[in-house]
Amino acid sequence: MALYAIHNEIGEIKQANKIFAPTAAYEQQLRDLGQSFAVDPTAMLLSPDDWYVDVAGGALTxxxxxxxxxxxxxxxxGGGDRGVLIGVPKAGKVTITTGGMLLFQDxxxxxxxxxxxxxxxVYRVAIELWPYRTYVAEIEAFA
Structure with missing residues (x-):
């Protein structure tokens, strides 16, 4: 039994398959299809929100x-009050939404x-920077 994590060039997992009887033929089929993958014989299915493939080492991380x-x-x-977030990475993509509407993304x-x-x-602030997990905070403004 082994987990096959198919990933893109930056290690983002696009598909994870638990194969109960892995074979060399299955791995060759993935290669023939141009897929990059990592194999872990111990891992269960995992969320790409929490895991990625370290492409340099080929390991689930x-x-x-x-x-x-x-x-x-x-x-x-409406006043001079501000919601404050610190430690934001300079290259991080910041997305601010409220009620499902996009207010800011840059x-x-x-x-x-x-x-x-x-x-x-309530503003929902999401900060993304690969390979970090997406950071989410809510800022509430009251009357």
Missing amino acids: ERPTLPVVAVRTRIKA TPGATELEIPIPVPC
Whole structure:
């Protein structure tokens, strides 16, 4: 029994198959299809949100956590108050949504984010940087 983690060039797992009787023919079939893969005889099925393939070593690796800290997550709406996140990686993609609507998506290039909210609502802030796990925080603005 073995887990086959099929991945792209940066190690992002696109498919994971638990094969109960792995064979050389199966591995050759993957190669013939141009698939990059890592094999782990001990792993159970795993989430690509939590794992990736270290392409240099060819091993399944747990995705690290971003060192972001939400300092202020409850603020007064419409004033000078700001939601604050520190430790944001400069190359991280920041996405801000509320009620399922996209408000902002960019790479601000700053390690600290100050986020004003003009009306009472909850902003969902997601920060992505491969191979780290996506960091998510909610900032609530009250009246």
